[in-house]
Amino acid sequence: MPADVRRHSLIGLVAVPPLLALVLFLPxxxxxxxxxxxxxxxFSxxxxxxxAALWQINPEIFAARRRIQPGTKSWDKLLLALLAPALLAIPVVAGLDDGRFHxxxxxxxxVALGYLLWLAGFAGTTWAQAVNRHFEPGVRIQTDRDHQVIDSGPYALVRHPGYSAAGLLLVGIALSLGSWWALLPALVSALILVIRTRWEDETLQAELPGYRDYAQRVRSRLVPGVW
Structure with missing residues (x-):
């Protein structure tokens, strides 16, 4: 891993817990x-x-996910702009709810069920990143990185396992923080991810060689046998 990428990743690991503490405890x-x-x-x-696991299995993912890359679809930039405040609202609403106003x-x-859900979702997103070197934060055809179809690991079960796991993660966070009200931004976030799944899948089928054949083999986008 290049030194600048390693430094950026370490800074992120150090910075995220205090930032999360702010959005939890200020409300x-x-x-x-x-x-x-x-x-x-x-969470920390x-x-x-x-x-630590990704550094060993797929260190390339840290460079790929450090920023939105050129060529990201304009519709995805809009969805990400809507998703960011919805995600932020989950711990903020939970802090106001369970932490202050009850x-x-x-x-x-x-609450224990919430932890099971979000830890399962966290493990699922990590698994998807471990096997997919193209797991970037934005939707684009990565011609600069020899973009290829990934059909191993969780991608043998559903076409977008990162989003499947994220749904569990979002609901689990709200429940683990003891807030029914935090489920509202969690569900809004999940809905945005469902829309993103559909549009990303259409983009990949239209523009990524081999993806249409993969979609014929793996029929489900998010939930096996359902959709």
Missing amino acids: AGHLSWTRGWLFLVI FAMASAA WSAMTTPV
Whole structure:
């Protein structure tokens, strides 16, 4: 891995936990929010573990995902602009809800279910990145990187496993933070990803050689046997 990419990745690992702490605890209004601390610790550990695994398996992914690349579809830039505030709203709403105003009444088993969902989703997105060197943040045909169809690992089950896992991740985050209200931005985010899945799939079928044949072999986009 080039030195600048490694440095950028390490900075991200160091910077994300304090930034996440800000968007959790500023809305909560205090530092004694137990569910917020538990989430922050487990998220930081999961992120570091995933980064360590990807450094070994697919280090190229760090350079690919460090920014939106030239050639990204204009419609995808619009979707990303809508997705960013929706994602940010999940911890903010949870902090306001469970951390400050206590609008929700969520039991511990539901919170535990949330952790199972988001950890499964996190593992799924990491798996997709591990086998797919083309897993960039923006949708484009990567002619500069010898873009090819990936059909191994989770891509043998559904065509867009990163988005499938992200759906579990988003819902799980809201539940693990103890907030029914945070499900609203989580579901909005998931809806944007469903739209993105459809448009990305259409783009790949039209522009990426071999993808149409792959789509005939792997019929489902997100959920096996459903869609």
